[in-house]
Amino acid sequence: MSRVMLQRQILHFLRPVTRCVSLPVPPRACSSKHAPPPENESLLENLSILGVDLASARRRQPGVLRRHLTNEQGLAHFLQSKGADQETVASIISRFPRSITRSCEHLEERWRLWRNVFRSDAEVLGVLSRSPESFFRSSDNKNLEENICFLMTLGITARDLHRLVTTAPRTFSNSVELNRSMVEFLKSVCVSFGGKDPERFARTVISRNLYVFIRSTGRIRANVELLSGSLRLSHAEALALFQSHGAQILDVSHESLKRNLESLRTKLRSLGCGEDELKRMILNYSLVLFVSSERLNQKLDCLMDGGIHVQQVVQKPKVLDFSIDCIRQRLHDLHGLGYDFQKSGIAVLDSSRKRFLAKLERLSSAENEDARSPS
DNA sequence: CAAACCGGGATCTGCCATTTAA
DNA sequence: TTAAATGGCAGATCCCGGTTTG
Numbered sequence: 001m002s003r004v005m006l007q008r009q010i011l012h013f014l015r016p017v018t019r020c021v022s023l024p025v026p027p028r029a030c031s032s033k034h035a036p037p038p039e040n041e042s043l044l045e046n047l048s049i050l051g052v053d054l055a056s057a058r059r060r061q062p063g064v065l066r067r068h069l070t071n072e073q074g075l076a077h078f079l080q081s082k083g084a085d086q087e088t089v090a091s092i093i094s095r096f097p098r099s100i101t102r103s104c105e106h107l108e109e110r111w112r113l114w115r116n117v118f119r120s121d122a123e124v125l126g127v128l129s130r131s132p133e134s135f136f137r138s139s140d141n142k143n144l145e146e147n148i149c150f151l152m153t154l155g156i157t158a159r160d161l162h163r164l165v166t167t168a169p170r171t172f173s174n175s176v177e178l179n180r181s182m183v184e185f186l187k188s189v190c191v192s193f194g195g196k197d198p199e200r201f202a203r204t205v206i207s208r209n210l211y212v213f214i215r216s217t218g219r220i221r222a223n224v225e226l227l228s229g230s231l232r233l234s235h236a237e238a239l240a241l242f243q244s245h246g247a248q249i250l251d252v253s254h255e256s257l258k259r260n261l262e263s264l265r266t267k268l269r270s271l272g273c274g275e276d277e278l279k280r281m282i283l284n285y286s287l288v289l290f291v292s293s294e295r296l297n298q299k300l301d302c303l304m305d306g307g308i309h310v311q312q313v314v315q316k317p318k319v320l321d322f323s324i325d326c327i328r329q330r331l332h333d334l335h336g337l338g339y340d341f342q343k344s345g346i347a348v349l350d351s352s353r354k355r356f357l358a359k360l361e362r363l364s365s366a367e368n369e370d371a372r373s374p375s
Numbered sequence: 376c377a378a379a380c381c382g383g384g385a386t387c388t389g390c391c392a393t394t395t396a397a
Numbered sequence: 398t399t400a401a402a403t404g405g406c407a408g409a410t411c412c413c414g415g416t417t418t419g
Contacts, residue, residue: 063400095389098401131388138402167386175403211387216405253407292409323411347379352413
């Protein structure tokens with residue numbers, strides 16, 4: 001038996017009564033990578049009884065399983081008192097084991113703070129079970145409180161605050177400094193484009209894109225610079241874009257935004273369009289940059305094949321939002337009725353299903369009229 | 376009346392790397 | 398030293414309908 005294994009046995013034997021640091025073993029030997037501290041057996045048992053997936057917990061936060069003081073029972077009772085069932089509790093602990101290190105007092109306080117922004121306990125629980133990490137990752141309740149204060153002082157509505165915490169709950173666990181720096185950054189963007197009301201600009205961007213707070217300023221900056229630079233936007237154009245649908249593409253991964261933009265540029269060029277058309281298209285509907293380049297090309301090809309002119313798509317790019325199958329089907333339906341896209345436009349393509357069917361209905365009855373009494 | 380404009384809803388967590396605390 | 402706390406990242410549309418306009 002090797003010395004390391006022997007040491008492990010000794011450690012294991014002594015664990016319940018003595019801490020590692022107090023053992024008469026040289027620190028170096030104790031910290032050897034071959035002898036990690038043992039897990040807390042009674043804790044493992046408790047967690048098993050709760051139905052926790054130990055393998056998952058171990059993979060995520062191994063250190064928690066070695067702790068001697070934990071509060072899994074308190075956490076379970078707490079969550080159950082808020083309406084969680086056994087399975088939910090187990091899932092939460094399995095996905096974020098550190099949750100069991102929070103005291104009951106801490107949990108009460110944190111829940112109270114979150115609850116201020118929600119409408120019911122059930123809502124809090126819903127977000128918490130969706131994203132345990134957002135709720136438990138930070139143990140700093142004071143920071144949480146300051147965060148809520150800070151977000152409210154921005155002048156965002158109670159409704160936006162609610163949307164913020166339900167859609168991007170991580171925002172609340174960010175440090176106030178991080179959130180503040182994002183707001184400062186947004187304001188600086190506004191100023192750099194000659195905007196006169198930086199606070200309102202920041203509010204608008206946040207309201208239109210609830211995910212900005214869980215992105216880095218570096219990413220947002222890179223995207224702002226890419227769009228304004230590559231498209232040669234004027235200050236007014238940039239301000240307008242980022243305060244409308246453009247806000248939504250600011251948090252996309254920078255590499256993919258760059259890829260999609262370049263691909264669209266190339267594609268439009270191949271269809272005989274220049275920079276002006278590219279710019280106009282994106283100002284008309286910047287969300288086309290969400291569509292992956294491959295898919296976007298397929299959609300454009302599909303529209304071109306359907307006899308639609310590029311210029312029409314440049315003017316009304318929202319049609320690219322729809323699935324290829326949907327576009328193809330609609331083109332087919334309209335062709336069957338002899339619809340003239342050059343004359344009647346392509347707006348009909350980007351209507352809701354219900355409205356499109358109603359439109360088809362009208363077109364076909366009009367056609368029947370014509371057949372009966374041709375003028 | 377129909378078309379056009381416009382915004383919103385779902386969902387967006389779970390993992391990794393680095394820094395900080397104990 | 399280990400574990401906790403924190404910041405950051407990838408992922409890659411589709412559709413609906415209220416309101417305004419013509």
